[in-house]
Amino acid sequence: MTALAETGSEPVLTAPARIAPRPFGLVRHSLALAKRSVLKTLRTPEQLLDVTLQPIVFVLVYVYLLGGAISGSTEEYLQFLLPAIMVQTVMFAGMATGVNLNTDIGKGVFDRFRSLPIGRSAPLIGSVAGDLIRYVVAIASLLAFGAVMGFRFHTGAVEVLAACLLTVFFAFCLSWAFVLIGMLMRSPGAVQGTAFLILFPLTFGTSMIAPKETMPGWLQSWVDVNPVAQLMDASRALMLGGQLGNDVLWVLVWSVGFLVVFAPLAVGAYRRRT
Amino acid sequence: MVWAFEAEGLVKRYGKTTALAGIDLRAERGAVLGVLGPNGAGKTTAVRILATLLRPDAGRAAVGGLDVVKDAAKVRRLIGLTGQYASVDEDLTGTQNLVLIGQLLDLRTSDAKARAAELLAGFGLSEAAGKQVKTYSGGMRRRLDLAASLVGRPDVIYLDEPTTGLDPAKREDVWTMVRALANDGVTVLLTTQYLEEADALADTISVIDHGKVIANGSPGELKRVVGGQTVLVRPSDPAHLDAAGAIVAAVAGRKVESPARGVLTVPVDGDAAFTEIVQRLARDRIPVTELSLRLPSLDEVFFTLTGHHTKEDAA
Ligand SMILES: Nc1ncnc2c1ncn2[C@@H]1O[C@H](COP(=O)(O)OP(=O)(O)OP(=O)(O)O)[C@@H](O)[C@H]1O
Numbered sequence: 001m002t003a004l005a006e007t008g009s010e011p012v013l014t015a016p017a018r019i020a021p022r023p024f025g026l027v028r029h030s031l032a033l034a035k036r037s038v039l040k041t042l043r044t045p046e047q048l049l050d051v052t053l054q055p056i057v058f059v060l061v062y063v064y065l066l067g068g069a070i071s072g073s074t075e076e077y078l079q080f081l082l083p084a085i086m087v088q089t090v091m092f093a094g095m096a097t098g099v100n101l102n103t104d105i106g107k108g109v110f111d112r113f114r115s116l117p118i119g120r121s122a123p124l125i126g127s128v129a130g131d132l133i134r135y136v137v138a139i140a141s142l143l144a145f146g147a148v149m150g151f152r153f154h155t156g157a158v159e160v161l162a163a164c165l166l167t168v169f170f171a172f173c174l175s176w177a178f179v180l181i182g183m184l185m186r187s188p189g190a191v192q193g194t195a196f197l198i199l200f201p202l203t204f205g206t207s208m209i210a211p212k213e214t215m216p217g218w219l220q221s222w223v224d225v226n227p228v229a230q231l232m233d234a235s236r237a238l239m240l241g242g243q244l245g246n247d248v249l250w251v252l253v254w255s256v257g258f259l260v261v262f263a264p265l266a267v268g269a270y271r272r273r274t
Numbered sequence: 275m276v277w278a279f280e281a282e283g284l285v286k287r288y289g290k291t292t293a294l295a296g297i298d299l300r301a302e303r304g305a306v307l308g309v310l311g312p313n314g315a316g317k318t319t320a321v322r323i324l325a326t327l328l329r330p331d332a333g334r335a336a337v338g339g340l341d342v343v344k345d346a347a348k349v350r351r352l353i354g355l356t357g358q359y360a361s362v363d364e365d366l367t368g369t370q371n372l373v374l375i376g377q378l379l380d381l382r383t384s385d386a387k388a389r390a391a392e393l394l395a396g397f398g399l400s401e402a403a404g405k406q407v408k409t410y411s412g413g414m415r416r417r418l419d420l421a422a423s424l425v426g427r428p429d430v431i432y433l434d435e436p437t438t439g440l441d442p443a444k445r446e447d448v449w450t451m452v453r454a455l456a457n458d459g460v461t462v463l464l465t466t467q468y469l470e471e472a473d474a475l476a477d478t479i480s481v482i483d484h485g486k487v488i489a490n491g492s493p494g495e496l497k498r499v500v501g502g503q504t505v506l507v508r509p510s511d512p513a514h515l516d517a518a519g520a521i522v523a524a525v526a527g528r529k530v531e532s533p534a535r536g537v538l539t540v541p542v543d544g545d546a547a548f549t550e551i552v553q554r555l556a557r558d559r560i561p562v563t564e565l566s567l568r569l570p571s572l573d574e575v576f577f578t579l580t581g582h583h584t585k586e587d588a589a
């Protein structure tokens with residue numbers, strides 16, 4: 001503190017110069033806040049357990065419990081399961097964004113952000129965008145673990161990358177729905193509970209763990225319209241080869257739909273909450 | 275005249291609770307306004323409205339002549355806020371926290387870094403600059419929090435209970451900083467629960483209770499209303515109580531009280547009386563274990579102003 005006095009005649013704390021606003025504020029501010037979010041995640045790696053360890057446990061359980069029954073061999077079943085469970089993993093990571101934001105916005109840091117001359121939605125956009133790092137970590141750790149267990153791609157790098165990007169884009173767009181829930185609910189527990197109600201039919205009402213043909217008719221009709229099922233089929237086709245069909249197109253349409261509906265709603269709820 | 279900031283008739287309700295019941299606060303450019311009030315008086319609510327975080331239900335507030343609701347975006351370029359609860363990011367380092375705020379204030383990254391280094395040095399945090407905030411002590415956190423609200427060189431700065439929870443030495447540090455700010459021409463709104471703190475820093479003190487201003491004036495005026503300082507003497511040897519009491523009574527010209535065994539207190543009008551008591555005790559060789567001059571506590575202030583104690587609020 002003594003340093004304060006030593007600064008002498010030049011006022012270090014303040015000075016008349018006013019900072020001029022620069023263009024593209026929302027983009028720059030959101031990026032700066034996204035970087036904050038990434039730094040926070042990297043500094044607290046234990047927060048990544050839900051996207052690293054948890055999916056691995058799922059894989060182990062499914063492969064060794066169901067693999068033999070469904071595919072005749074665990075090896076074969078792993079090929080079937082992994083491209084689909086990648087989708088589920090990334091979607092759960094998107095849900096965590098909503099849960100974490102619900103805790104974060106009550107803290108003093110968000111008050112400070114709100115007192116700064118930045119767009120009201122910048123902290124929200126920054127947090128959601130910054131969480132993309134969690135998706136990347138989730139995919140990387142799952143694919144690495146899959147490889148160790150014996151999973152092999154049957155297509156080229158471009159297709160595999162396309163599967164990952166499509167999954168990330170879909171989860172990012174859908175995560176705005178969880179952000180909306182995060183803005184509407186009082187406690188993180190309530191957010192998580194509600195999000196699970198949405199996530200379960202979406203991720204399990206698919207061919208993720210068993211082929212569609214083995215399901216009752218009503219469930220098959222749900223699988224047919226469920227965008228997550230289409231995403232899982234697309235992911236399989238892109239990683240293992242096979243008929244791609246219209247799945248990619250439909251997934252993109254759904255993604256954009258989620259984004260344009262839920263992102264503005266979430267931003268609006270965030271403004272009202274404060 | 276244009277006030278640096280001004281609030282008029284602010285009302286804010288939370289359900290059945292009336293946090294603010296028509297409050298007026300204002301400060302001239304470069305002045306320090308002390309807002310003194312007990313828990314739940316409405317200090318934080320008033321600060322949040324002036325900082326554009328909350329809309330008032332009625333009344334108006336302006337900073338530099340700009341309305342905090344209609345011109346919120348412009349107001350945010352003029353203000354700095356240090357909230358009651360830490361508003362820095364625990365997981366980031368001191369530098370990362372300040373650089374982020376600089377970037378959000380539209381500084382170029384290189385300028386933001388320079389500004390961060392300058393402020394960290396000014397607050398004696400250079401060494402801890404690269405460490406995560408969660409490793410900081412309470413005092414360091416407070417300093418970083420204050421530094422964070424100065425990145426944009428604000429005209430007006432709000433400090434919501436900046437010394438609550440700090441030990442006396444750290445409190446002095448914050449006081450030094452607030453004085454430095456005022457010297458630089460920054461207008462400061464400082465909330466506190468200590469009359470001593472408001473007295474030490476503020477040009478004007480507004481005492482608030484239940485969302486209303488119940489007294490307003492310079493520290494001198496306020497002390498005239500609530501009574502000046504109190505001298506407390508505790509002779510080392512209880513046998514000296516009567517002799518000490520006689521000296522204290524003679525100097526103060528008032529009735530001496532004994533709030534606890536072996537302790538004498540008496541209200542005095544100025545510092546001179548204290549000096550004289552010290553000298554006379556020394557002359558008569560009366561050793562003391564405790565001798566102090568203090569301002570009335572917030573509770574005593576409230577009792578004088580309202581006839582009830584602050585703690586009765588809960589009842
Ligand atoms: N978000 C809120 N919801 C409901 N009631 C609130 C809310 N914020 C404040 N209050 C109530 O409004 C009143 C004033 O609160 P405020 O936080 O402004 O007081 P304060 O003077 O800052 O107190 P403290 O010294 O404890 O910080 C209190 O009765 C408080 O319980």
Ligand SMILES: [Mg+2]
Pocket residue numbers: 317318319358434
């Ligand atoms: Mg408060």
